[in-house]
Amino acid sequence: MTVATGRRPRRVLQDALPAVLIFVAAIAAWEAFVAVFKIPFYLLPSPSVIVQAFRANMPVLFEIGFYTFREALAGFAIGCGAGVLAAMLASRSPGFAGLILPYAVASSSVPIIALAPLAIVWFGIAQGSKIAIVTLMTFFPTFISTLRGLLSVSPQSLELMRSYAAGEWPTFVKLRLPTSLPYMFNAFKVSTNLAMIGAVVSEYFGGPQKSLGVYIVSNNAIFKTREAWAAILVACALGLAFYFTVMVAERLVMPWHVSTREG
Numbered sequence: 001m002t003v004a005t006g007r008r009p010r011r012v013l014q015d016a017l018p019a020v021l022i023f024v025a026a027i028a029a030w031e032a033f034v035a036v037f038k039i040p041f042y043l044l045p046s047p048s049v050i051v052q053a054f055r056a057n058m059p060v061l062f063e064i065g066f067y068t069f070r071e072a073l074a075g076f077a078i079g080c081g082a083g084v085l086a087a088m089l090a091s092r093s094p095g096f097a098g099l100i101l102p103y104a105v106a107s108s109s110v111p112i113i114a115l116a117p118l119a120i121v122w123f124g125i126a127q128g129s130k131i132a133i134v135t136l137m138t139f140f141p142t143f144i145s146t147l148r149g150l151l152s153v154s155p156q157s158l159e160l161m162r163s164y165a166a167g168e169w170p171t172f173v174k175l176r177l178p179t180s181l182p183y184m185f186n187a188f189k190v191s192t193n194l195a196m197i198g199a200v201v202s203e204y205f206g207g208p209q210k211s212l213g214v215y216i217v218s219n220n221a222i223f224k225t226r227e228a229w230a231a232i233l234v235a236c237a238l239g240l241a242f243y244f245t246v247m248v249a250e251r252l253v254m255p256w257h258v259s260t261r262e263g
């Protein structure tokens with residue numbers, strides 16, 4: 001084992017330790033706050049009570065969690081895939097880029113609570129409307145970031161490719177695409193959070209009982225906040241797993257990038 005390989009686990013531990021300590025301190029403060037002020041569980045359950053509710057309802061929570069996660073994953077795949085393709089077209093056509101960019105900027109100012117009811121009218125109360133919301137939320141960030149990456153190639157690199165008589169396609173594959181990958185994966189990582197948020201929040205406005213958003217709203221309405229918080233815990237866990245999966249894929253796809261090198 002090389003020295004660099006041996007340093008990697010130590011560095012990962014050092015990077016993760018502050019976040020772990022802050023998390024543990026926050027959970028302990030939350031537990032103490034509820035105990036000291038004797039806050040009723042239906043107003044704010046303690047972390048230990050939430051964990052108990054999670055363990056008691058684990059089969060149901062996993063079922064509804066993966067139902068909602070499938071919506072998030074489908075919308076993520078469609079939205080990010082379409083965003084990358086649109087950015088590729090826009091990088092070759094300034095007119096197309098100028099046409100779609102204002103919509104990309106405007107979409108970021110439209111709250112999801114305004115779109116979710118309309119999506120239910122257009123696509124139905126089942127998974128279609130939730131996938132549509134997630135697709136919209138992930139498309140424009142991916143499009144903007146990928147387009148920026150495709151256009152960020154230095155003029156010197158382009159001149160070098162032309163000096164080798166490289167055509168448009170070799171230039172795209174060997175220069176533009178590798179340059180855009182860091183921007184693309186940054187958008188993918190942001191979109192994992194947007195996908196879970198869009199899927200869960202859009203379910204607040206209607207959906208089957210076997211979905212996280214409906215489960216949270218229905219339990220909160222009858223003051224079963226322990227169960228609602230347990231569902232929120234599942235949503236957070238799925239969102240983190242989704243994010244780290246994309247991060248691992250980033251390291252596998254571009255190990256040459258500075259963000260994946262060892263210090």
